[in-house]
Amino acid sequence: MPSSSIRWMSFHVYALALAFIVMLCVLLPLAKLAPTLGRSIDGADKREQRGRGHTSFVSQASTSQMPCKGPKLILHVGPPKTGTTALQEFLVKNAGWLQDQWGVSVGFHGREKAVGKNIAHPLTYVCNGNTAKIKSWGLSDEQVKQRLKEGFSYLQSKLNSSQLVLLSSEAFGRLFDNKSWLCFNSEIGADTCQTAVIFHRSSATWNAACWSEISKHDSSPQSFSSYLAEHVSVPVDKHGDSDVQLQQLNRLRLFARVIPVSYDYLKELNCSGAAFLICNASLGLTGKKWLQCRNSVNGRSTKLRNKSPPHAAIDVVRLARDFYEIKQALRVNTSGCKPWPIGFWSDDYMSKHPEIMTSVVPAVIQVAKQIPVKCERFAGLFQSETEKWFSRTGAKRPTSGGKDICTADVASFKPKHWQLIGKLAPDC
Ligand SMILES: *[C@@H]1O[C@H](CO)[C@@H](O)[C@H](O)[C@H]1NC(C)=O
Ligand SMILES: *[C@@H]1O[C@H](CO)[C@@H](O)[C@H](O)[C@H]1NC(C)=O
Ligand SMILES: *[C@@H]1O[C@H](CO)[C@@H](O)[C@H](O)[C@H]1NC(C)=O
Ligand SMILES: *[C@@H]1O[C@H](CO)[C@@H](O)[C@H](O)[C@H]1NC(C)=O
Ligand SMILES: *[C@@H]1O[C@H](CO)[C@@H](O)[C@H](O)[C@H]1NC(C)=O
Numbered sequence: 001m002p003s004s005s006i007r008w009m010s011f012h013v014y015a016l017a018l019a020f021i022v023m024l025c026v027l028l029p030l031a032k033l034a035p036t037l038g039r040s041i042d043g044a045d046k047r048e049q050r051g052r053g054h055t056s057f058v059s060q061a062s063t064s065q066m067p068c069k070g071p072k073l074i075l076h077v078g079p080p081k082t083g084t085t086a087l088q089e090f091l092v093k094n095a096g097w098l099q100d101q102w103g104v105s106v107g108f109h110g111r112e113k114a115v116g117k118n119i120a121h122p123l124t125y126v127c128n129g130n131t132a133k134i135k136s137w138g139l140s141d142e143q144v145k146q147r148l149k150e151g152f153s154y155l156q157s158k159l160n161s162s163q164l165v166l167l168s169s170e171a172f173g174r175l176f177d178n179k180s181w182l183c184f185n186s187e188i189g190a191d192t193c194q195t196a197v198i199f200h201r202s203s204a205t206w207n208a209a210c211w212s213e214i215s216k217h218d219s220s221p222q223s224f225s226s227y228l229a230e231h232v233s234v235p236v237d238k239h240g241d242s243d244v245q246l247q248q249l250n251r252l253r254l255f256a257r258v259i260p261v262s263y264d265y266l267k268e269l270n271c272s273g274a275a276f277l278i279c280n281a282s283l284g285l286t287g288k289k290w291l292q293c294r295n296s297v298n299g300r301s302t303k304l305r306n307k308s309p310p311h312a313a314i315d316v317v318r319l320a321r322d323f324y325e326i327k328q329a330l331r332v333n334t335s336g337c338k339p340w341p342i343g344f345w346s347d348d349y350m351s352k353h354p355e356i357m358t359s360v361v362p363a364v365i366q367v368a369k370q371i372p373v374k375c376e377r378f379a380g381l382f383q384s385e386t387e388k389w390f391s392r393t394g395a396k397r398p399t400s401g402g403k404d405i406c407t408a409d410v411a412s413f414k415p416k417h418w419q420l421i422g423k424l425a426p427d428c
Pocket of ligand 4: 261262265276279285290396
């Protein structure tokens, strides 16, 4: 990629990729939803610790900066690829413990994506006329309204009985415009003090994660550089500014506080997203109490399930497909060639069709481990955008400049590497 276009890109890529994720998440099936373990499980095992001072945490937190008098609602709004699923899974599984131990209520239940399903998507349907997701779910008007009613009713019951309530969905960040926020606000009532929490991840690794996420299900994926280049062609807002949701939240003034936080900084601090949401954003703890809170939340956090394949595996699929196409082009009669099915495939479909070639296939991952890769730190590419974000928000910065992104180094390939890749392609 020419360096001039790279530099030009650096201003826009974050916004563009964010926009792309919107489309992506409409296209792709929802991540598999984990069955609920229910809030009832945790109630029992920590019963003996009940009442150990959580009321003092609550009062301390709610008097710290809040001018409003109602319960405090902390909304985590994403974006995707910042550990959101793990965080939501933590909240669902540990709702009872959070209530007992820290006096924090979780405003949704059942599944980790419940807020998207029961509040964010139905609300944008009813309030904004946004039909895409609802259509793909095949719900009637009445069913959507019923879902929304149930979602809000559960949230409202928590707001009625608790001083601190948490909601989490990347669908807020992705879908909500000012109209949606106003609709949301009128549902929960003006008394409620709202705090929004929005994450920021190093642009290079965030983009690589997004690239990886869409490529996982794609049997004809793009290279990382063309993925980046493609997003430059999508228009950005006229200020050239990227973090649209963060700016909107600040502009709207519906929130007592909007807290931007660096995902990479949290990692350096050994603080999970859940620990930040609970110990910092909700409870406002400091010193020893914060340490205790962080450690106990981290200790209960589950490992991330949504693990991405190595980046080089995406290149292996891409190169195997090129290889196959060249073979096909050299044939006079291609009727003997086995097809290469192209498309986005669900986990479910892929598990039933092992011949579908994507970067999650074990044979592909094996080859990815044997080919030469080049590792680059794309941080420079996004430097001005990153500078702008941290200076605008005042959020704490990570000390490291981000991770290397390793992709196939085709220039260093030897014949044996091409042979490994060629073996993956269907007979032709
Ligand atoms: C919450 O409280 C309000 C007023 O105090 C009441 O109208 C509403 O029915 C309650 N909602 C739930 C779900 O408990
Ligand atoms: C939302 O913002 C747009 C422009 O950003 C503006 O035209 C519109 O009037 C706003 N709507 C509301 C309900 O504030
Ligand atoms: C985070 O954990 C790692 C490994 O456990 C440790 O080396 C590092 O010092 C910790 N960092 C902080 C800020 O606690
Ligand atoms: C969370 O709170 C702790 C304790 O006050 C602080 O050290 C840490 O920097 C906070 N985290 C962030 C991201 O602000
Ligand atoms: C192509 O090969 C198949 C057998 O593999 C044969 O049946 C078919 O007639 C051939 N077509 C042409 C145009 O030669």
